[in-house]
Amino acid sequence: MKLKRLLLFLSILNFFSLPALFAQEAKTIISGKIVTGAEQQPVEFATVMIADPIEKKPITGVTTSVDGSFNVTTTATEFYIEISFIGFETKTINDFEINDGKVALGTIDLAENATALNEIEIRAEKSKTEFKLDKRVFNVGKDLSSTGMSALEVLNNVPSVQVNIEGVISLRGSSGVQILINGKPSVLATDQGALGTITADMLESVEVITNPSAKYDAEGTSGIINIVMKKEEKKGINGSVTLNTGYPNNHSIGLSVNRRTEKFNLFSQLGYGHRTFPGINKTMNMDLMNNTTVESDGDSEKNETFYNVILGADYHLNKYNIFSLTGNFAYEFEKEYSNSNFNFLDASQTLISAWNRDEKTEATNPKYQYDFQYQKTFKNKKEHVLLFSAQGNFFGKEQSSIFDNTPISGTPNESVQQTRTDFVNATYTYKLDYTNPISDKFTLESGAQYVFSDVSNDYAVQDLEDGEWIENSDLTNIFDFDQRVLGIYSTLAYKNEEWGVKLGLRMENTEVETLLEQTDERNTKDYANLFPTIHTSYKFTEFISIQAGYSRRIFRPRMWDLNPFFNIRNNFNIRTGNPDLLPEFTDSYEITAINEFENISFNFGIYHRYTTDVIERITEFQDNVSITRPENIGTNRSTGLEFNTKYSPFESLTLNGDFNYNYFIRKGYNESTPFDFNASQWSAKLNMRWKLPAQFELELIGNYQSSYKTVQSVMADNYFGDLGLRKKLMKGKTIFNVSIKDIFATRRMESETDQTNFYLYNYHRRGRFITVGVSYGFGKGEAMEFSGQKRF
Template structure:
């Protein structure tokens, strides 16, 4: 109850400070439109993307004297795309709008007179710089990867190789992102990142969330490696924000897609949108069935006294997941100043994992030899729902806004796990069986208030967020070494986080800056009820953020950013109960783990050419209290897996990427990244320091056979990498996809093939003072998908346009009238 009153009190403080509406009419009623104070003379307008109709932030607006072309005034657009040029003398002017990645746009012959001292322009639509121009008609195509001041945007809709896949498949071909054999995602060597869906938190963790979201429902994925203070600091390497497809056109429209692949892979979705006047309704359903299978080999050595125990293994494993996702939402614009939105999502998940293996065990110097067979089967079913509501109030002044958001999510999961071990060929055949039932309930609620206040050409942002999370984990059955009288493994996790933040941004000379500070109080309580072992940690931490951007000229730009991040231990990292994960492995958490904290620094250079672009990034990340997965030999051929804070981890490296168009029919992307990765730490007196120089190369070619057919091919190479106790070998991966459009481009037929040569394998070795092991896994490949997509009430329209020095130009008198 105390936590609730703290959150409500903070809400009322914000509302009492900001609820007084400035004097004046509603937006658009008078000369104050476009700024906080009425202007005596000037030009007011807004810049938007011609393809998406979204605001273009930080676009440069320059005003020139029409007679001698001298620069008169200049500014940049704000977060909503608006700009205002004040105190412009009477005369005739030319105005140019430009931004990295877009064609420059010029408006000629704008007149400021006594009769019309203030000119308010209609929305200025600027075209992406990579629009492909035919002699008469053009077809717009967004870049697969776009760079903004604080993030990279992956355009999933343009990637054929995501057909039938998930968000993981969309990230496989992205600079700085790695995907392993099981679909686990890491950014610059770390899997500690936060996943948001349309800017809102989700109950699912990291790679788990990415593996469940169908690519057919995704518009873009935003990779935010240095988030501002407005975002939660969770995730050492930043945030992945999944932007789902929406439609703002009037009437009914939508998208229907389906695909089928080998090995019983199926994917289908329906997304509908209906808009009329102030009301917008959305609804959708998606189904996905997929999995991963393959075979493996492993070799283990454990050392005990003067004896070495050996184990050789050959096995097969399979993994199948089925998911149903339902979503619905409603948006209502009461008026120009008030918007209310509600969204709901419901998921059903089924997952089945199976494995079987044959083992040979022997010793040296003794001659004990044992053959054994093991099999395991895990089945789990789960359901989850997420509810969210957003209220937005816009004050009279442009970009003066209050946003309130509340979310609640709940996830229930039940898992049954069966393990059999059978010793073969011995006089005393020994059969061991283990059967456990596990339930997990996860509830998470948040309330957030964000306030934006323009201060001339600068902007102040402030707000707070409260997050309450409760997880109850309960396991019963035949568990390893149950505590006498308490055969169940019941673990409780409660987390309360309350945060306040403030940011200040704007231009300073030729530099755009953003400064932020976030203060956060967290309280984490854990309890293992089997032995009444409880632990409470209370921490207050501050998280500063800095971002800078400087445009050298129309085609060159520099950006830099710094942020402090945190990664809190997951629940199974903390649970101290011992349990078997297979016949030879025991897993145990560590309730004394502290959070990891990271300092992240990044500098970017962007260069655009007529048919190309080039990006160079230098980055550094230092992680303190690094949480490492530790492996220990505890008895004959048995291994304990646990987690410890092992001191420090660093990554220092660079990324280079570029794109070039070889005429109208061929374009290619190439990227290369490398970083020096170091681990500095120890456990139980054993040195865990390790280091490697990691490399990643990827290439992607796009071939157009005509306006309606497209072929994409990609390949990538990952170099070897290390962990605190091991090393992964390098590997190579390839794939291609084909797309063909029919029926006025409303119907899309597609084909996707991953790893067509089937030669991919994953090899890992690890070593400590009491053990050594290595294993190889070979997944089932190739994977083939064929798909079909139909757009309801939405065709692709081609347009005519003129090109002038790579940009567009028109006179003010030719349609550029005032609002």
């Protein structure tokens, strides 16, 4: 009953908010599907114009969707239909019948225009953000301010997504998010540094799925973010070359080339880059029992040099069978420096001692992956598909650090330490998906996935004593982490013109084993869980629809959550893992109203999440040293509102807005200490994209994240802005970009932990980044602009 009342409330709200849109005029709905070629491939983003036959001027229009279909409404009584797409002959339709207010054009075949194929033209562009029933799609190529960015930085401009200054990704304020690449788990998606080797010009789009169906992994309590890599499909030789430079060091060069024939599609991406990330750091540890203080103030600099190579091929055995093989190799060199001055103060704030701590770190990170895929399309329907894929990922890190404490005054605090890390992560994924549209209204999906990960972290600390390096056995160990996840799912969907429902059930069995080799401590877990899902939608009009969904999700502790040996970068603020952690489970409910009109679209949603065995980082304090490790702390109930909109008041200006608010209730305790509290947080983003004269485009992005409370700390609010400017040259063949990231250098991470016996303060800030880039497109494409046709 409550759900029905909520549905009724949202529908009434939508109807009353835009009454002018429901004028009682006779409407005609024109529908059809655009295809081309012998294989009848759908044409995405073709322009369908409804025009006045006397004045020869447009009345309204629309672009085709991914499957080439379109649906457009007009109140005009006299009109003709014109269909166009770059490289194809424009088709004009004057002869059609109107039956019960509908014009059904069926399948329309566009013929190639040989002359146009040899010319460079500017075609219709994808909007930056597309609102779809089951997800939102952020088209990276249209984000001007992403010039020179890594994939990790691009995510921060995506609606509902936040990335803090340390690289932690959250969705709707929750960090329990699953990151996929091309719809599959990837080691590149689980390591923050690895995401840094993927540059913005290698990305096609980012998909945000807040309430996934059973077809997707159950991993990720707040949802899924899927990063889609570019892969060209236009015939002939096509490609682009991109060059970026910036301050502080942000230099990269990328080359993308593909060749498509009737049988083969060969594609490649090559990238090289060098980046510098400066930082300012401040910390304070106060022992409130003894009234002593340790404070530090310093700066840091991280330098990354990376190489990235992607090679792949699609083989079209025939129109029903396609084989794909892709390989990716990346190599990264890291050099990191930090220098901080430490002061130790007594109860009267008198300086007792001071020293300087200097760090030098070097690391190499090899990464590679392969991805084999076979797709079979059955002859009865193109939606009847069997898809098999096998993927292997490897990520390694060899890192060494040296820490030198030099006395400045007072009591000597002189020591020299060095650390060594040998880290190896191998992950293999096997996946089988079967989709069968058993009738026009019913679709069955089923499949299975097996993912196993083998991770080892060899960590050693040595102290310099009398000129010799002596291993510190208390801080040295090898930690092994093995995880196996088998998932089996099935979904059944029903859909008619107005209403649809999709039911799903997924079963996952998880086996986890960890081992501390020095002490031979083993921790084994084996558990199976069911993850039901239900999604439903109802279309009130061509413009307004509503959808609701439920899913059960899981967050499994990862290697760094479990590993009890972390680092000693600041030996007064130590972070460790907890091998006894249990997984989080979340029941997620969501209802969303979707409104799409000619120049405005917006989503308004209400969601609720109930999470058990919540993982939180708990800090203990002794002798001015804070030790933070994750613990399972009770339950969390989070209720939120989300609003997304895209508005084009006129053709040259587009505004995208994103607002999220959630209120949460925490219940729990740790070692008899209660952690019950209520709090809220909110975030907002506003993007303005303005097409200026002379083919200039300007983009401004503003971000704000409110302060919020955790079980022990308060995180400060955060606000920053980005700017991008683009100029098209040579009829769109060359594009010049300028971006300024964090224009006012306000982005920071700041927290306070005020407890009964201790107080902690942490501050970290990075400055402004300015990048200039140019890209050149050759073949049949434009610079940095890729085909909207279907990818296999």
